[in-house]
Amino acid sequence: xxxxxxxxxxxxxxxxxxxxxxxxxxxxxxxxxxxxxxxxxxxxxxxxxxxxxxxxxxxxxxxxxxxxxxxxxxxxxxxxxxxxxxxxxxxxxxxxxxxxxxxxxxxxxxxxxxxxxxxxxxxxxxxxxxxxxxxxxxxxxxxxxxxxxxxxxxxxxxxxxxxxxxxxxxxxxxxxxxxxxxxxxxxxxxxxxxxxxxxxxxxxxxxxxxxxxxxxxxxxxxxxxxxxxxxxxxxxxxxxxxxxxxxxxxxxxxxxxxxxxxxxxxxxxxxxxxxxxxxxxxxxxxxxxxxxxxxxxxxxxxxxxxxxxxxxxxxxxxxxxx
Numbered sequence: 001x002x003x004x005x006x007x008x009x010x011x012x013x014x015x016x017x018x019x020x021x022x023x024x025x026x027x028x029x030x031x032x033x034x035x036x037x038x039x040x041x042x043x044x045x046x047x048x049x050x051x052x053x054x055x056x057x058x059x060x061x062x063x064x065x066x067x068x069x070x071x072x073x074x075x076x077x078x079x080x081x082x083x084x085x086x087x088x089x090x091x092x093x094x095x096x097x098x099x100x101x102x103x104x105x106x107x108x109x110x111x112x113x114x115x116x117x118x119x120x121x122x123x124x125x126x127x128x129x130x131x132x133x134x135x136x137x138x139x140x141x142x143x144x145x146x147x148x149x150x151x152x153x154x155x156x157x158x159x160x161x162x163x164x165x166x167x168x169x170x171x172x173x174x175x176x177x178x179x180x181x182x183x184x185x186x187x188x189x190x191x192x193x194x195x196x197x198x199x200x201x202x203x204x205x206x207x208x209x210x211x212x213x214x215x216x217x218x219x220x221x222x223x224x225x226x227x228x229x230x231x232x233x234x235x236x237x238x239x240x241x242x243x244x245x246x247x248x249x250x251x252x253x254x255x256x257x258x259x260x261x262x263x264x265x266x267x268x269x270x271x272x273x274x275x276x277x278x279x280x281x282x283x284x285x286x287x288x289x290x291x292x293x294x295x296x297x298x299x300x301x302x303x304x305x306x307x308x309x310x311x312x313x314x315x316x317x318x319x320x321x322x
Contacts, residue, residue, distance in 0.1 A: 041102070042102060042105060042106040043106070045098075045099040045100075045102035045103045045106070045195055046099055046192075046195075048098055048099065048102045049095040049096070049098040049099040049102070050095075052094065052095070052098040053091060053094070053095055056094070068087075071083065071087055072084040072087050074138070078157070078160040079157065079158065079160035079161050080134070080160075081134075081160075081161050081162070081173045081176065081177065081223070082130050082131045082133075082134035082135070082223065083131055083134075083135075084161055084177075085127055085130070085131070085176065085177060085180045086127045086128055086130070086131035088180060088184060089123065089124055089127040089180075089184070090127075092184055092187065092188065093120070093124060093205075096187070096188070096191045096205055096206070097113065097205065099191055099195060100113060100191070100194065100195070100202055100204075100205055101113065103194075103195045103200070103202050104202045107202065109202065113203075113204060113205065115203060115204040116204060116205060117204055117205060117206065117207030117208070118207070119207040119208035119209065119210055119212075119213050120187070120205055120206070120207055120208050122208070122213045122217075123183060123187075123208050123213055123216060126213075126216055126217050126220045127180075127220075129220070130176075130220040130223060130224055133224045133227070134223070134224065134227050137224070137227045137228060138227065161173060161177060162174045162177065172222055172223050172226045173223065175219050175222065175223075176219040176220060176222070176223045178219075179212075179215050179216045179218075179219040180216065180219075182212070183208060183212055183213075183216055186208070186209070186212065187206060187208055190206030190207075191205075191206055193206070194206050234255060234256070234257035234258050234259075234308045234309075234310040234313060234314075234315040235255045235256055235257055235315055235316060236253060236254070236255040236306070236307060236308060236315045236316055236317065236318050237254050237255045237256070238254040238255070238318070239251055239252070239253060239254070239306060239318050239320055240252040240254060242318070242319070242320060242321065243320070243321040243322075244288070244320075244322065245322055249287070249288045250277070250285055250286070250287055250288075251285070251286045251287075251288050251306070251320065252283055252284070252285055252286075253267065253283065253284040253285075253286055253306060253308065254282065254283055255282060255283075255308070255315065256281065256282050257281070257310065257315075258279065258280065258281050258282065258283075258284055258308055258310060259279075259281060259310055259311075260280065260281055261279055262276065262279045263311075264311065264312075265279075265308065265309060265310040265311065266308070266309050267284060267286050267306065267307070267308055267309075268305075268306070268307045268308070268309055268314075268317075269304045269305070269306060270304050270305050271305070271307075273309070274286070275287075284308065286306070288320070301321065301322070302321070302322040303319050303320065303321050303322070304319070304320050304322070305317035305318070305319055305320075306318055306319075306320050
């Protein structure tokens with residue numbers, strides 16, 4: 001048994017165990033108890049919604065072997081804000097649909113829900129359109145070399161949802177998520193009111209206020225526009241070695257956002273482009289010449305600033321002492 005397949009096999013085994021347990025309950029439990037059990041669940045539609053989400057989680061685990069959090073992972077291994085909000089809306093919509101359906105069954109209403117409120121459809125539309133647009137913009141920029149998406153060394157983190165690739169707070173992401181959580185919270189309260197309120201409304205799912213939907217749309221539109229105007233700046237994190245003398249030295253420039261190949265990018269010494277050697281997204285080899293750029297030999301103790309320019313964008317610089 002391959003260790004790689006263990007998560008999938010464990011998830012499949014757990015799903016089969018749940019299915020077998022449900023089957024055994026139906027087949028072995030006396031009919032009177034079955035009716036009581038069924039009535040217990042019908043009286044608790046929110047628990048049924050939660051169980052549905054757990055079963056979907058087990059199904060995903062059984063098929064892919066991955067935790068559902070993997071669904072929100074971007075190309076660089078970081079948590080994607082656009083995928084996360086789409087994942088939230090999908091999960092909450094499924095949860096609400098199960099809750100309302102169970103409540104309808106309790107009232108002996110077995111017809112499917114065939115009416116969906118426009119505000120909810122608008123929110124779901126914003127959510128899916130933002131996720132697709134963000135994916136398309138990023139993929140286009142990466143393939144064209146306009147943006148470099150370095151792989152996150154530590155994998156996903158919740159902080160990725162409100163920070164940029166450099167780890168700095170991103171107000172645009174925060175705004176979109178803030179309106180998303182506000183809308184989701186109000187929607188779930190509306191679901192509760194539809195089921196347990198003085199005037200239950202079980203003909204359709206709850207709607208979302210138009211003003212709130214507009215505010216959500218502004219947040220989503222700002223996020224997509226920010227994606228369209230974004231440019232990734234290369235970052236130099238280290239030099240190896242950072243000092244040296246004598247014959248030509250091979251210096252490794254470490255960092256991220258350099259791009260997979262040289263293209264029109266260059267290494268700079270004190271702002272002057274110089275030829276480079278091997279080039280990768282996170283490491284460049286620079287063969288530092290024995291003579292400086294003006295011709296004479298390097299003076300002992302000379303310091304130069306080494307940087308990288310990618311598609312016209314300049315990185316920070318680090319000093320090299322000769």
